[in-house]
Amino acid sequence: MCGFLCLVNYKENLNSVRRKLHNISNYTNHRGPDKTSFFFNDKFSVLFRRLSIIDLTKKSDQPIISKNNRYIMVFNGEIYNYLELKKILEEKGYKFFSKGDTEVLLNCFIEWGENFIEKIRGMFSFCIWDKNLNKFYAFRDRFGQKPLFYHHSKLGLIVSSEIKDINYFIEQKNENIDISKKYIFMSFCDNNKNTFFKDIFRLLPSRKLIYKNKKINIFKYWSLNIKENKKYDVDEFKNNFLDTVNIHTKADVKIAYLLSGGLDSSSIIAAAKHLGNEINSFSIIPENTFDERPYINSFVKKLNFNHDYIDIKETSDNLDVGKVLYYHDEPIKGSECIYQYLLRKEINQRNYKVLIGGEGGDEVLGGYKRMLIVYLYTLFNQKKFKEFNECLKKSGMKKNLIEKEIKRLKNIINKKISDRDDKTGFEFLIQQKKIKYKFLSENWNDLKTPSKFNFFKQSLYNSITYNDINLALRMEDRNCMSFGIENRVPFLDHKFVEYIFSIKYEDFIKNGIQKYMLRESIKNLSDKFLVNRKKKSGRPGNDNHYIFNIIFDEFIDLLETKKLNNSFLDHKALAVKLIKEKKKKSHITSGNFYFRVYNYLKWKRLKL
Numbered sequence: 001m002c003g004f005l006c007l008v009n010y011k012e013n014l015n016s017v018r019r020k021l022h023n024i025s026n027y028t029n030h031r032g033p034d035k036t037s038f039f040f041n042d043k044f045s046v047l048f049r050r051l052s053i054i055d056l057t058k059k060s061d062q063p064i065i066s067k068n069n070r071y072i073m074v075f076n077g078e079i080y081n082y083l084e085l086k087k088i089l090e091e092k093g094y095k096f097f098s099k100g101d102t103e104v105l106l107n108c109f110i111e112w113g114e115n116f117i118e119k120i121r122g123m124f125s126f127c128i129w130d131k132n133l134n135k136f137y138a139f140r141d142r143f144g145q146k147p148l149f150y151h152h153s154k155l156g157l158i159v160s161s162e163i164k165d166i167n168y169f170i171e172q173k174n175e176n177i178d179i180s181k182k183y184i185f186m187s188f189c190d191n192n193k194n195t196f197f198k199d200i201f202r203l204l205p206s207r208k209l210i211y212k213n214k215k216i217n218i219f220k221y222w223s224l225n226i227k228e229n230k231k232y233d234v235d236e237f238k239n240n241f242l243d244t245v246n247i248h249t250k251a252d253v254k255i256a257y258l259l260s261g262g263l264d265s266s267s268i269i270a271a272a273k274h275l276g277n278e279i280n281s282f283s284i285i286p287e288n289t290f291d292e293r294p295y296i297n298s299f300v301k302k303l304n305f306n307h308d309y310i311d312i313k314e315t316s317d318n319l320d321v322g323k324v325l326y327y328h329d330e331p332i333k334g335s336e337c338i339y340q341y342l343l344r345k346e347i348n349q350r351n352y353k354v355l356i357g358g359e360g361g362d363e364v365l366g367g368y369k370r371m372l373i374v375y376l377y378t379l380f381n382q383k384k385f386k387e388f389n390e391c392l393k394k395s396g397m398k399k400n401l402i403e404k405e406i407k408r409l410k411n412i413i414n415k416k417i418s419d420r421d422d423k424t425g426f427e428f429l430i431q432q433k434k435i436k437y438k439f440l441s442e443n444w445n446d447l448k449t450p451s452k453f454n455f456f457k458q459s460l461y462n463s464i465t466y467n468d469i470n471l472a473l474r475m476e477d478r479n480c481m482s483f484g485i486e487n488r489v490p491f492l493d494h495k496f497v498e499y500i501f502s503i504k505y506e507d508f509i510k511n512g513i514q515k516y517m518l519r520e521s522i523k524n525l526s527d528k529f530l531v532n533r534k535k536k537s538g539r540p541g542n543d544n545h546y547i548f549n550i551i552f553d554e555f556i557d558l559l560e561t562k563k564l565n566n567s568f569l570d571h572k573a574l575a576v577k578l579i580k581e582k583k584k585k586s587h588i589t590s591g592n593f594y595f596r597v598y599n600y601l602k603w604k605r606l607k608l
Contacts, residue, residue, distance in 0.1 A: 002062065003031025003161040003481070004074040005047040006127050007169075008136045008211055010156035014042055021047040024168055030327065031076075031161055033484040039063045039072060044129045044136070047165075048074050053251050053354060053486050054082075055100030064102050066110060070131050073106045076161055077124030077146045078486070080247040080493070085119060109137075117208065117221050121247070121495060123488070125203075127159055136211040142222050142494045143360075143464065144205030145473050145487075150216075151200050157211050163329035164608045166200055173608070174198040180331075181568055184596050189333055190470040196330045196603075205465070222494070224465060224501060226457045232507035238521040244496040245271040248356060248488045256352035257281040258343075259299070259307060260539070261292025263367070263531065264358025266299050267518055268490055270526040272356075279305035280352070284312055284343050288545040295530045302527040312342040317550055321602050327482040331603045333471060335595055336541025341479045348483035355480055359472055360491035363463040364500055365515040366508045371459065372397070373405045375509045378456040380406065387506070395512030396534075456505045464497070543591030547598065548582055555594070558601045569597070 005024065007017060018040055025036045025047055032049025035058075039046040048062045063074050079085070082101035085108055090096070094107050101122075108116040109128055114137070123145035128137040138159055140148045151158045151166045158166050167173050176198045182188040183196075193201045203209055206222040249255060249272055257272070259265050259281040273279050283296055293309075300307045316339060324332065324341050332338075347355060362368050366375065372395060379388040392402055463469060469492070480487040490496070503517070510516040513534070523531045547555065559575040574597065581590065 002051050002074075002076045003049045004062075004076060004127070005160040005162075005165045006074065006129075006136075006158070007045045008129065008157040008159070009043055009134070009214070010045065010158070012155060014040060014045070017045050020168065021045065024165055025049070028164075030484055031481045035061055037061055037063065043131075043134060044072065046072070046074055051353065051481075051484055051486060053078065053253055055098055056252055057098070059098035060100035060102055062102060064106055066106060071106060071110065071128055072131065073102070073109075073126060073128045075102050075105055075124065075126035077122055077126070077141065078488070079105055079120055079122040079124065080250070081119075081121040114208065121493070123492075125161065134212065136209075138203060138209040138211075139221075140203045140205055140207055142206045143473065143492045143497075144470055145477065145489065145492060147474070147477060148203040149195065149200055150203060150209065152211075152216055153199070157216070159209075163195060163197060163200055164326075167197065167608050170199075175604075177568070180600065183331060184569070184593075184600055187333065187592070187596065189331070190474050191466060205470075224461060224494075224497065226454070226461055226501050228454075228457070228502060228504045230502055230504070232503050232517050234517075234520050237503075237517050240496055240499050241267075241518070241521060242271050242275060244490045244493045246275050248490040248493070249275065249277050251354045251486075253353040254351060255280075255354040255356060256347050256350070258355060258357035259283050259296060260358070261295030261299075261530065261533070262358065263515055263518060263522075263533070264361030264491065266358075266526060266530050267361075267522045268356060268358055269299075269305070270303060270522055273303055273305060274525045279303075281305065281307045282310055282343060282347055283307070284310050284339055284540055286316065286339050286540045286542070287313060288542040288549075289540045292540075295533060298529045299527040302529075310343055310346045312339060312346070315342050315345075321551070321599055322606060324479075324482075325599060325603045325606055326608070328474070328478045329608055330474075331596065331600050332475070333596065334541055334592060335543050335546040336539040337475050337479065338546075339540055340475065341482060344479050344483050344485055348485055352485065354486045354488060356488045356490065357476065358491065359476055359489040360464065360469060361515070361518070363460065363469050363472075364491050364497055365518055366456070366460055367515045368463075368468075371456070372509060372512075372514060373402070374459045375456045375505070376402060377406050378454060378505065381455065391509065391512050393512070397512075454505055456508070457501065460501075460508075464492070543595040545591075547591050547594045551598065552578070552582060555598045558598065561601075 005021065010017060021038060029036060029049050032051045034052045035050040037048045037050070046063050050061060054060070063072050065072050079101040082104040086096065086104045089104065089107050089111060092111065096103055105126065108119060112119065117139055122141065124139065124141045125146040125148035126139055136157065138148060140146065147161055149160050149163050149166060151170065158169055160166050174197065176194055176196050179194050179196050193204055195202055206220050208219050208221050210217045245268055257265070257269050257279060259269060260283065269279055269281060285291055285293060319338065319342065321338060324338055344355065376388060376391060379391065392399060476487045476489065507517055513519065519531050556575055556578065559571040578594065
């Protein structure tokens with residue numbers, strides 16, 4: 001796990017490039033605190049920061065150069081099947097001088113060319129420069145677990161793990177106002193190639209970028225097939241899950257685990273414990289959030305492993321959110337991100353360098369409440385009325401609520417309304433011209449043409465390739481890498497996801513129970529009290545509490561700072577409304593919107 005900055009055919013004096021890269025390396029090394037390295041060439045220059053996880057020796061330092069000096073590569077991530085690939089390459093006559101996955105990755109490219117990416121199982125962003133052809137390649141993993149940004153101008157191409165490194169080379173930094181509006185008014189974030197900065201783009205997941213003769217070409221190298229061909233088999237699912245967890249627990253450093261009172265993180269720990277791994281897990285229970293300790297305590301007692309609750313109250317009350325935004329480069333979405341940032345700070349101080357969490361479980365297995373709605377709609381649409389009524393009855397949801405949601409979903413699918421049409425409220429009234437800002441519908445149920453009217457699978461597909469998971473993975477990566485920690489998410493191993501999506505959709509929810517397959521497969525390894533838990537709670541965080549009880553005065557001061565005023569926010573109207581709601585204690589649902597405005601204004605103050 002590392003960070004890098006690449007300059008390709010960059011038309012600037014090499015001495016100037018050298019000086020700038022050294023300057024950048026002096027002001028931050030959080031993505032790679034173990035070693036900083038450089039490579040300089042009039043065609044290709046690199047700054048690399050290393051976080052040592054596999055093969056801690058200098059033999060796995062980067063950039064790595066091929067034995068014939070033709071290829072130079074920088075790599076951020078982990079290749080989980082590198083030992084199997086290494087064995088294949090050795091049988092073909094390749095010799096290795098290191099014990100890490102970086103050297104294996106480069107030799108895979110040399111042996112199989114661009115299509116080698118099909119053989120890779122892992123999380124990654126990496127770049128390869130072909131010296132002979134003056135050709136540059138960049139690859140990002142299938143779900144976007146690792147970041148990759150680029151900027152192309154008449155000076156050349158810049159590719160980096162962080163936006164702030166690119167901005168160091170850009171004289172005129174311009175905000176992407178359209179993205180800021182979508183974020184503030186519609187809460188959209190990280191769901192396309194555009195960033196909060198004009199002319200700086202993210203390479204989307206499952207893409208490769210090729211740069212030659214001053215031209216960029218981007219290709220999609222992987223797509224998730226949603227075609228179903230098998231029924232759920234409890235042992236097959238269990239074995240696939242154990243295999244996925246197993247490959248994610250390999251490291252030459254200490255591993256920590258996140259633990260909430262939910263199914264996803266606890267299932268990973270139960271599987272890791274079953275596989276013989278030492279378990280050290282951590283939780284936070286911030287004020288004014290749902291207390292999950294009864295579930296956590298029961299689980300820890302049942303499986304008997306090391307667990308700590310981290311008290312972050314004092315640090316959260318005094319934290320300057322600007323520090324979090326500095327590491328993220330872009331605005332964040334909710335206060336839970338701040339609490340997770342502080343949790344990782346404490347984990348880092350306990351000398352852990354790898355953190356495994358349950359991110360992706362809800363997206364892959366349909367754990368969100370809205371997925372139950374789509375599941376019921378799919379049953380209804382396919383005229384499976386018996387199954388529909390049985391699921392509806394056992395889900396515990398009120399029939400009139402379900403019918404209302406299904407009617408609304410049907411209208412969305414038929415393009416009669418946007419799923420944002422019912423969110424007019426005050427969010428749109430604080431603009432100076434009092435005009436609703438219109439966007440195209442971009443949401444979890446923006447359904448394309450699904451096969452056999454399988455809206456449930458299509459919604460899952462959208463969640464893990466377009467909407468939900470992109471922001472969640474950004475939060476995971478930036479929060480962890482702020483403190484030199486590698487984050488791993490077994491539920492987003494692409495082989496495991498491909499297996500999940502091959503199973504018939506009816507098996508995802510049974511008897512009104514969501515994530516049925518995971519519950520059944522893990523129940524004999526885990527704690528039944530937690531496995532049988534039906535009520536789902538989100539990540540610890542409370543935007544209303546954070547805005548009105550922790551940073552209220554600072555927020556008012558920000559709104560009254562004239563130099564921060566802009567064309568689409570009426571600061572005065574916002575301040576008046578905030579103070580009024582504080583007095584009346586009427587801030588029931590507005591906290592998340594206010595949080596977006598607050599941290600957007602904090603972000604505007606940063607010099608990124």
